[in-house]
Amino acid sequence: MDHDEQSLHASSFGAAAVAYAEHRPDYAQAAVRWALEPAPGPRVLDLGAGTGKLTTTLVALGAQLIAVEPDPAMLTELRRALPSVRALAGSAEAIPLPDASVDAVLAGNAMHWFDMAVAGPEIARVLAPGGVLAGLWNLMDDQVDWVAGLAQVGGSAAVGPRDTPASWRAVTADMHLPRSGAAARFGAPEQAEFPHGQRRTADSLGATLATRAGMLVMPEAEREAALGRIRAFLASRPETAHGEFTLPMLTGVLRVRRL
Structure with a gap:
């Protein structure tokens, strides 16, 4: 993905902020605990916080929390949902906080949008x-047969390279972390995965996939055709055709x- 395409995808979420808040999943608490395990203190920055999906889990875990989000519509939804959280306009490349002011920086389904040449320092x-x-990234478990079928039907716009475990491991093995000068300030990376799930119906799962950046930037006719294939697939599977799953x-x- 070139820089212009990356920028288009990254800026697509604001128009779907309400749907994002309604349909995107939260994060497994065990995963958030593991992320925070080595932190020297309780001060946490949720960077690229969106509508507050990770923020909500951090609040439940008792973090001393600040959220930073660049998109005004997403930030509005975050403030509406979590009025007690200090939520600031800002970005990974221009963080509105003092030096050495937090013990952990977490990013939920956001780090791949950062320009790490600037954001790393x-x-x-x-x-x-x-x-x-x-x-942190929420991954669809394509070891389950019907989920693998959904990934094929939905295509890369709906189920992208960071959305299933094997591809996520490969993509994050050497990407999305600070490089060059900033890399010298960080130790060796670690990966881990934690079971999670989201209660959905066929309609609400389709609505969730419609909030993916690849879907949001599609021409309307193409998006509706892709969603039609997804709905037809979900209606054809016994696991997903009848009520909640x-x-x-x-x-x-x-x-x-950080060293």
Whole structure:
């Protein structure tokens, strides 16, 4: 994906902020605990916080929390849902916090949008020594037969390279972390995955997939055709055709410590 395409995808979520807030899943608490495990203190920055999906889990775990989000519509939804959380306009490339002011920086389904050449030094700046940087991604468990079929039917716009476990492991093995000068400020990366799930119906799962960046930037006719294929597939499967079901998921975590 070139820079212009990356920017288009990254900026697509604001128009779907309400649907994103309604349909995107939260994160497995065990995954968030693991991400925070090495942190030297309780001060956490949720960076690229969106509508507050990861923020909600961090609140439940008792973190001393600040959220930062660049998109005004997403930030509005976050503030509406979590009025007690300090939520600031800002980005990974320009974090509105003082030096060494947090013990952990977490990013939920957001780190792949960061320009790490700029964001890496910024994250290192706001992290206290020994602090943690962790990205979390919710993955569809395509070891389950019907989920693998859905990934094929939906195509890369609906189920992308960070949306299933094997592809996530490969993509995050050498990407999405600070590089060059900033990399010297961080230790070796670690990966882990934790069971998760989301209660869905065929309609609400289709609505969830419609909030993916690849779907949001599609021409309307193409998007509706893709969603039609997804609906038809879900209606054809006994696991998903009748009422509520659990979408089998994993929360994948990539973490690294500031030296």
